[in-house]
Amino acid sequence: MALRWLTEDQQLIWRNYLELGTRLQVAMNRQLQARCGLSLADYEVLVALSERGPVRVLGLAAALGWEQSRVSHQLRRMRDRDLLERRDSTEDRRGATVEITVAGREALASAAPDHVALVRSVLFDEMTPAQLRGFDEVIVAALERLGD
Template sequence: MAESADWLTAEEQRAWRGFVRLHERLGGRLARLLQAESDLSAADFAVLVHLADVPEGRQRQQGLARTLEWEKSRMSHHVARMAGRGLVVRQECSEDGRGAFVVITEAGRAAVEAAAPLHVAAVRSLFLDHVTPAELRTLGEVSERVVAKLDEES
């Protein structure tokens, strides 16, 4: 089976491994800074940013899990922890007894609004300050194309 693999070329491997390292290191650094400065985990921030951007600050829990590429159980446990801290509430869906909504609270909105400037400053200093406008455009185009393909397949 290994013989039939379409192995990466040296250039492909360099680019792929560089991308993975970038993703891991940048994500880790942003998460540590966010936690230290705002007491929000990267996962908390992702949930709150998404909810702050949708109408009425609420979304079905299953849809939120799909959006964030999380397993259903991870979403359920994380929402429970966030609800315990007053950042979100879980509301049953009246039309569908099996479904539930996750709703951002005023405390959650305040937390994400306080953390957002810190996050933006970190993204700028750790990433954006080190790429040219042309590289940024290329990265945006590549990212959009790959995400669109992934969305097609899901």
């Protein structure tokens, strides 16, 4: 198979996409740290737990797309700050479940409005309905090509 380079336009779009992802993550992390004392990783875990309820650690890792070691370290740091609770499974001695605590729910409730406002202002406020649909179509198609 012959190597196909990106066209000039594709290369520009690709670089812009990478820069957007990096700069948006930096902005979200800074905002969360400054306003709530949470990291973006803390926020992602709290959102996942608030949406799923108690979940096995491996299930959380899969939902976040993280390696198990990253999840384990993140959960330990968050448990030390009382944002979540970890319980050994009664069914499987090797497994454990995690659940958001009251303090975790309060931290998430405090962080969410500003987080949503940032995402909305950066990505969505200036989009037309047609741009929004096109943006979603591109993302969904790429995710489908990546598979599980």
